[in-house]
Each structure stands twice: as C-alpha cells, then as structure tokens.
Amino acid sequence: MASDFRRLGNRSMPDLLKASGYVEAHGDITEQLLRDCFEAEPDLIRAWQGYGYDRRTKFGYSFLGPDNTSHLGGDWVVDYYPAGKEEHFSDGAAACARFVKLEAENLRYMIEGGPPIKARH
Numbered sequence: 001m002a003s004d005f006r007r008l009g010n011r012s013m014p015d016l017l018k019a020s021g022y023v024e025a026h027g028d029i030t031e032q033l034l035r036d037c038f039e040a041e042p043d044l045i046r047a048w049q050g051y052g053y054d055r056r057t058k059f060g061y062s063f064l065g066p067d068n069t070s071h072l073g074g075d076w077v078v079d080y081y082p083a084g085k086e087e088h089f090s091d092g093a094a095a096c097a098r099f100v101k102l103e104a105e106n107l108r109y110m111i112e113g114g115p116p117i118k119a120r121h
Helices: 001-007 011-018 021-029 030-042 042-052 094-110
Strands: 058-066 074-081 087-089
Touching: 011 021, 011 074, 011 094, 021 094, 030 042, 030 094, 042 058, 058 087, 074 094, 087 094
Parallel strands: none
Antiparallel strands: 058 074, 074 087
16 A cells, blocks of 8 residues: 555555455454565565655654664654654564554544544553
8 A cells, every 4th residue: 555655646545445455354454464464575664664754644653664863772663643652663564564554443444434543542
C-alpha cells in the first residue's frame, strides 16, 4: 500500500486499504504475519518509512527509523502524535509491522464510520 500510495499519487490510503482486502480480513492479518512479510521484503519497510515521513496530520501514528535525528538511541520508533506512547524496537520488521497494523486498524475504523482511534496511553 505504501508503495502504491506514492507511485499512483491519486489513491487515498483508505481506498488502497479497501482494495487490499484488509477490511474484510483484518482479524487474519496479524503483526506476526506482517513482520514475516517485512523480513522477506525489506524494501517494503523503506516504503512504509517514507510514508511515515511524508504524512502531514494533526494526529496519527508515526514510524521513524534509526537514521532519524528527531530521536536518540538508534532504534526504530512507533508512536502516536500528539503526545502518544513511544514504542522502541531494535528490529525494523517488527516496528514496521506494529506501525502498519495500527495504521490499518485506524483507517479501517474510519472506513467503517467511526472517528480515528486515539492513542493508547
């Protein structure tokens, strides 16, 4: 989805999520399944990292790699803006899986008619 979002430029993330089949199968798509996918295809991690960097939002999840200078420690970070709990990962595939699952669930909830999910503290 992240690659298509950037490449196509004319599709929203909710549209891409619906087209992916995630909305119907969300319970079957676990973080472990996503992690396995990202371990097998590391370029996908970079695509999601780019999506995370490019986002402009008043609230939502972010995904930062160890090369980002806005945090210290050299690890991967998934957090919620503003003022959400930061989760740190030493493994890019695990961090990306967490970010994608959170982002997908947030989008799914909005597609189904609810407001965006607020961060868990």
